[in-house]
Amino acid sequence: MPDLFKLVLQVAVVLATCRAMGFLFRKIRQPRVVGEMFAGILLGPSLLGWMAPHFSAYLFPPQSLGFLNALCQIGLIIFMFLVGMGINTKELKHEGHAAVLTSHVSITAPFVLAAALAVYLYPHVSDRSVSFTAFALFMGAAMSVTAFPVLARILTERNMLQSRLGTVAIACAAVDDVTGWCILAYIIILVRAHASPTPLWITLTGIVAFGFVMVYGVKRWLDRLLTEFQMRGHLSEGLMARILLFILVSALFTDYLGLHLLFGAFLMGAIMPKEPQFVRYVIDRFEPITVTLLLPLFFAFTGLRMSVGLIHGREMWMYCGLIILVATVGKFGGSMLASWLAGMPLRDAAGLGLLMNTRGLMGLVILDIGLDIKVISPALFTMMVLMAFVTTFMTNPLLDLICPGESIARSASPVVSRPSTQSSLTPKSPNSSVA
Amino acid sequence: MSTASRNFLIAYFCLVILPITGLLGILKHSRNLVAPISIGGTWKIIADPGSLAGLPCGKSLASLQDASITVSQSGKDLTIALPSSFRNNASGRLDGSILTASFLPLETPSGNSACGDDPAVSLTATVDPKSAPRSFFGTLSIPACSTCTSAAVHAVREEPVANKAGE
Numbered sequence: 102m103p104d105l106f107k108l109v110l111q112v113a114v115v116l117a118t119c120r121a122m123g124f125l126f127r128k129i130r131q132p133r134v135v136g137e138m139f140a141g142i143l144l145g146p147s148l149l150g151w152m153a154p155h156f157s158a159y160l161f162p163p164q165s166l167g168f169l170n171a172l173c174q175i176g177l178i179i180f181m182f183l184v185g186m187g188i189n190t191k192e193l194k195h196e197g198h199a200a201v202l203t204s205h206v207s208i209t210a211p212f213v214l215a216a217a218l219a220v221y222l223y224p225h226v227s228d229r230s231v232s233f234t235a236f237a238l239f240m241g242a243a244m245s246v247t248a249f250p251v252l253a254r255i256l257t258e259r260n261m262l263q264s265r266l267g268t269v270a271i272a273c274a275a276v277d278d279v280t281g282w283c284i285l286a287y288i289i290i291l292v293r294a295h296a297s298p299t300p301l302w303i304t305l306t307g308i309v310a311f312g313f314v315m316v317y318g319v320k321r322w323l324d325r326l327l328t329e330f331q332m333r334g335h336l337s338e339g340l341m342a343r344i345l346l347f348i349l350v351s352a353l354f355t356d357y358l359g360l361h362l363l364f365g366a367f368l369m370g371a372i373m374p375k376e377p378q379f380v381r382y383v384i385d386r387f388e389p390i391t392v393t394l395l396l397p398l399f400f401a402f403t404g405l406r407m408s409v410g411l412i413h414g415r416e417m418w419m420y421c422g423l424i425i426l427v428a429t430v431g432k433f434g435g436s437m438l439a440s441w442l443a444g445m446p447l448r449d450a451a452g453l454g455l456l457m458n459t460r461g462l463m464g465l466v467i468l469d470i471g472l473d474i475k476v477i478s479p480a481l482f483t484m485m486v487l488m489a490f491v492t493t494f495m496t497n498p499l500l501d502l503i504c505p506g507e508s509i510a511r512s513a514s515p516v517v518s519r520p521s522t523q524s525s526l527t528p529k530s531p532n533s534s535v536a
Numbered sequence: 537m538s539t540a541s542r543n544f545l546i547a548y549f550c551l552v553i554l555p556i557t558g559l560l561g562i563l564k565h566s567r568n569l570v571a572p573i574s575i576g577g578t579w580k581i582i583a584d585p586g587s588l589a590g591l592p593c594g595k596s597l598a599s600l601q602d603a604s605i606t607v608s609q610s611g612k613d614l615t616i617a618l619p620s621s622f623r624n625n626a627s628g629r630l631d632g633s634i635l636t637a638s639f640l641p642l643e644t645p646s647g648n649s650a651c652g653d654d655p656a657v658s659l660t661a662t663v664d665p666k667s668a669p670r671s672f673f674g675t676l677s678i679p680a681c682s683t684c685t686s687a688a689v690h691a692v693r694e695e696p697v698a699n700k701a702g703e
Contacts, residue, residue, distance in 0.1 A: 198544045206551045213555040216562045223569050226611040230574035233567050241559075411608070411615060413627070435551075442547045478576070480610030 103168040107160075111169055112398065114160060118144055119397035130497055132254050134461055137397055138490050141404030147483075151410065161405055173402045176395020177466060178366040179387055182348045184249060184463070185370020186380055188275040199443035203436050204273035207457045208280050210435025211428060212241035218427045222420060226481045231292075238288050239476045243468055243485055244428045246281040247274040248461030251493060255456065259500065266449050266504075269440065270456040278463060282367060285467060286360055292474050293359050307358045312368070319347065320372045327374040330382065341386060361470055396462070403465050403486065406472060411480040421484040428488050429495075432458040452504040459496045464489030572630050573665045575672075576609035579691040583676070597641075597657060597676060597687065604694065628659070635661045635672055654680035661689065669693045 118140040126136030143149060150157040161169075219237035227236050252274050253262070261267040286308075294301045326344070330336055336344075348369050355365035373383065412421055437454030441447055468485050471477040477485065581600050599619045606617040607628075614628035616637055628637030637659045661674020670693040675686035 198540065202544065202547055202551065205548070209552050209555045209559070213559045213562070216559050220562060220566045220569065223566075224571050224611065227571045228574040228576065228609055228611065229571050230576070231571070233569045233571075234563055237563060237566070410625070411610060411613075413613075417613070439547070439551055442551070443544070475576075478610035479608050479615070480613065 104165060107162070107165050108168050111160060111165065111401075112172075112394075115140075115144065115397050115401040116394070119400060130501070131494065132251055132258070132461075132497070134251055134254070135490070135493050137400045138403075138461070138465070138493070140397070141400030141402070142407065142409075142486075142490070143404065144401050145404030145406070146408040146410065147404070150408070166402070166405065169398060169402055172395060173399040174362060176391055176399055178348060178352050178362055179391045180396060180462075181363045181366040181466070182370040183384055183387060183391065184278065185367040186373050186384060187253070188249060188278060188371060189375045199440055199445055200269045200272045202443045203269060203439040203453065203457075204276040206439035207247070207273055207432060207436040208245045208277055210438075211244040211431025214427045214431040215240040215244040218423060221423075222481070225416075226420060226478055226484075228478070231476050235288055235292050235476050238284060238291070239471050242281050242284040242288065243464060243471065244424075244431060244488075245277060245284075246460060246463050246467055247277045247432070247457050248459045248463040248493065249274045249278050250463075251459050251461035252456055255459065255496060255500070259504075266445075266452055266456075269445075270453055273436070273453075273457060277457070279371070281463075281467065282364065285470065286364055288476065289360055289470070289474060292476060299359065304359045308355075308360065311354055311358060315351065315368055315372055319351075319369075323373055327376055327379050330379050331376075336382070344383070363466065363470070399462075399465070399469075403469060406469075406479070407483040407486045408479070409483060409487075411483050417480065417484075421487060424484050425488045425491050428460075428492060429458055432492070448503060452500060455496055455499050455503065458492050460489040461493040464493075572609075572612050573633060573663055574609065575614070575630060575635065575663055575670065575693070576607055578604050578606050578694045579672075580604055580694050581689060581691045583687060583689045600676070600689075605691075630663070633663045633665060635659070635663055635674065656680070659689065661691070 119137040122136035122140035122143070123133035124136070126139065127133055144161075146157070149160075216237040219233070219240045222240070223233050223236050249271075252270060256262040256267045256270065262271070290301070290304060290308075294304070326336065326340060329340065348366050351365035351369040352362040353365065355368070356362045373380070412418055433454040435454075436457040437450045440453045441450035445453065465486060468477070468482055468489065471485075472479070472482045581603050583597075583601050603619045605619070608615040608617070609630070612630050614630060614635075614637065616626045616628055616639075618626055618639055626637055626639045628635060639657045639659065641655055641657065656679070658677050658679050659674060660677075661672040663670065663672040671691060673688075673690050676689050677686040678684045
């Protein structure tokens with residue numbers, strides 16, 4: 102039985118810390134999510150456990166973390182559904198060569214550099230329970246992901262969502278996320294294939310069959326939801342409950358097939374109708390409790406699993422610096438170079454590179470899975486979380502430098518006049534939370 | 537084909553296709569890279585109580601008898617969570633199959649001049665990479681204690697790492 106008092110206390114402390122850090126980070130012009138990520142680090146062994154070990158042990162005893170994790174996973178399932186809902190890869194078609202080239206280079210450049218770095222890091226921070234292929238592919242996936250929701254939030258705050266730069270960035274981030282999750286799925290299959298008694302071909306067939314049923318069966322039923330919404334202007338409680346049930350069943354299926362709960366939730370979101378008002382309506386119903394209550398718990402849980410103390414000695418800090426450098430050069434440099442070659446002005450290209458370098462929560466979700474399936478060691482997990490935090494943190498100040506107000510105003514002239522679905526994952530008021 | 541399309545194809549080949557080829561090359565040529573032996577997980581310590589008692593400065597060593605320690609591995613670097621009679625999170629290192637670690641007991645022995653100033657307990661062991669479940673054999677000693685002999689220690693991993701992707 103869970104210790105309910107302890108669990109409620111944990112939730113209260115996590116919420117209070119996340120809100121406080123979110124507020125403070127807003128004061129230094131950072132998205133609230135960066136403050137919440139930082140709050141998670143503060144609550145873990147890196148600070149609270151180091152400064153007040155007894156209080157930390159009282160507040161987060163190891164036996165209580167299972168319940169906290171269960172709440173986190175439910176939050177992540179709904180969050181990944183919302184991310185999938187906000188993503189519309191068809192938008193890439195409207196953006197032309199610049200977006201196609203930029204999105205593909207923004208994946209391949211950090212991926213190749215991460216694999217090259219993996220050659221150096223593998224003997225130093227991994228062990229023989231992980232194959233080099235799985236290790237290198239995971240490093241690549243974790244470094245090539247872009248935090249789609251954080252990106253949308255930054256663009257909204259800077260009034261850049263409808264600009265050429267904004268639309269290209271959003272389209273590229275959507276492609277990056279879908280690609281990143283496909284690669285992660287492959288890694289999980291690769292890793293689990295060695296441990297699972299089920300033959301690989303059965304797993305693969307199951308995944309393909311499941312994808313087929315979702316895209317050609319469930320999607321049709323979901324399209325009917327859109328018709329219902331357009332007729333009545335809202336969805337009944339019963340229909341909302343059915344959507345939630347489908348999310349959970351889809352998540353359970355992918356987990357049963359040997360992937361991860363989050364893939365099913367993401368796929369469910371991805372096949373939902375993309376009519377902007379419908380997307381906004383559904384997200385408005387699911388988002389508040391997810392981003393204000395459940396996601397902060399995930400930040401805290403991630404913070405509890407990392408410990409800066411694991412990075413000891415000059416050598417380890419050098420690895421950490423290398424990871425941040427390679428991730429930034431690959432993502433920022435690759436995106437900037439590609440968009441510049443595709444005809445974008447250099448300043449806008451640099452801005453796009455910075456936006457694509459934002460990893461935020463999506464990076465943390467992938468890293469969490471990597472630690473769960475033991476592809477990365479605890480010390481490498483800590484380094485990669487720091488990388489995700491630093492690359493997200495640096496985005497706004499560097500954007501201020503590269504794309505100051507005047508530049509934004511000029512490039513903010515809409516090139517595509519259409520309602521935004523991307524803002525669906527961003528709250529309406531600047532003070533509300535976002536993942 | 538327009539100039540823009542041709543330039544796009546050239547850029548796509550140079551920035552996407554070539555790097556992917558490079559990636560495949562890296563994966564192919566580096567798949568035989570060797571990482572340290574996996575020793576992460578929970579280990580059950582099996583030591584001879586008689587020999588542990590023979591360490592006059594190592595009263596706290598008695599708590600290691602049949603105790604479990606949790607090893608968190610990051611390459612060659614190890615972080616070891618110990619029983620409560622030791623200060624938590626000792627650090628260790630794995631060089632090849634040789635495991636070395638140093639533990640600090642919570643209580644320092646007093647009144648015994650032979651114990652020296654440093655109460656640290658040292659573990660040196662050899663991991664058997666072929667054993668299943670994985671095990672190590674070694675000795676526990678107190679380097680600062682001139683009169684102490686080493687105590688033999690044997691440990692077996694309780695929960696092997698679940699995902700064997702390459703070992």
